Amino acid sequence: MHRVDDPTGGEISMAEMTRRERIMTATHKKRADKLPFFCLWRHSHVGWVERECRNRGMGIFWARPPYITKMHGVKSSETQVVSSGKVVLRRTYSTSVGSVYLDEKREPGVEQWKGLSSWRNVAPWQTERLIKGPEDYKILKYMVENTEYIPYYFPIEQAMDWLGDDGVVINSLPYSGMQTLMVSWIGSEGGRFFIHHAKYPDLVEDLARAINKSREPLYEIAAKSPAPVVEIGGNIDGVLVNPKLFQKYFMPEYEKQAKVLHKHGKLLATHMDGRVGVLKDLIAKTPIDIIEGLTTPPVGDLPIGEALSLWKDKAIWAGFAGSVLILGPEPVKKLALNLLREIGSGDRLVAELSTEIILSDENMLLLTSILEKADLPLTKEKIDRIERSLA
């Protein structure tokens, strides 16, 4: 909190918190002056609405990697091919033990928004995964065992410099082993991951272990970065990552990650934007500090208020359901007011305006007009007043 000279009385008074201070205060489980809220940088456009909302308290959230990757003994090449009648980009990785490839479909405008995303903020998606059959595992294992991670803090330092007190920059690390296989290398289309896991359990587990081991140095690298939070993987959805999988393959990794990060005073965050109701008791037992992207029902299945009650040692960065954001102002207003009514005093909560899609001007203004008035601690009277102000 900034202490400033009061020009009228010459006494010291307390100015309101910066957006960064607000987010980090709530994240450290202390009470901020107002409910912190932010937009992911890649889900926000640049323009008068964004400027106005930032002036009215909206922060920006920026995730960047603190490392670069080098693969030794692996050659990669890209070529355009037609596969199943569709034009795709084929990336082939060749090693001394064999080759694997993936096919990627890119919609018009790809790389024209931010990163690889298209104008609609849609990233390329894989139509053929790296792992197609049991013969591919040994090649991926070779690639994993010959991957080196090197500290590189420039992206973090640059973003922190640019953003200043307007928001937070966090370290972004890749998925842990089993999540990498589930989401990316084997993929879940048609239940492929589950089928591989049932048919070739030894191959799947062996490769997941190799990935985890290979990525362990990343925890120390991120722990030494200037950013205060480290987000590792995520996209957890209890429908895909059922409790048995979560307990066996995910929880031990969180323990390892937190041990390193906490030693350096860093906070561990994980992106959990799916239906995690079935995992809620197990999540409570993890050392994760921030559940990021927890999405309101109806997309999520765990009310944010219940999550706050269950996970008292964690902060929640809660996202508004994308499928409500596309329904127009009334459902969005209702969703935001419902969120305020279920989160008690509002402590330990940071609101993410959108975790999936580029936020429309209309929604950014509407949500800002609600959340900018959410002084903490929240009370029924305050929320009623906010609701009346919108009429």
Next chain:
Amino acid sequence: MDKEKYLVSLKESIVNLDFDAVVEAAKEAMDAGVDPQTAITDGMVPGMTIIGEKYETGEYFLSELVVSGEVMKEGLKVINPYIKEGSAKKLGEVVIATVEGDNHDLGKNIVTTLLGVQGFEVVDLGADVPTDEIINAVKERKPDILGLSALLTVTMPKMGEAIEALKVADLREKVKVIIGGSPVTSEFAESIGADHCAVNALEGVKKCTEWMTPREVK
């Protein structure tokens, strides 16, 4: 020899999610002269029903649902060649697709498997299917039900586009439309004029069965 033994083996192989056992059980059943349709309806389908019950009570998860479907497919590979053409009864026909721009087909594939188990003929158009292709399939196949799936919020509007295209083609009143996918809600289904939003695969299949039940089997 009582055929019950073979039917029990088929059922258990499904419940135990055992790829090898189902192939063996299917071969033994066919070698013993068990009617292939009976092997499916009284052997494998009861196994899938148990899986469904375990899923609904929370003992099994999506992973088991998916794997059981795959186990059943392995068994069907053995049994299907023994089925005489035209002998199978059909509850109804469903055209199903994941909409354009969306490659997520896990839910759709489970629904496809479960609809097949239930006795539907399913025409699976796959994932990332353009609206024109969906409409052409409806024109050509004249299905009872059209199932549309999306996982991404940005591709959800394609479901509405398909329903609008059905109207333009004068097909909307001739086919029930059911939508599903993680971000899809009843409010969204209503807003685009779908007949139903499936809460999950099992519920969606129940709704399809309910729609077809009052009708005569084709």
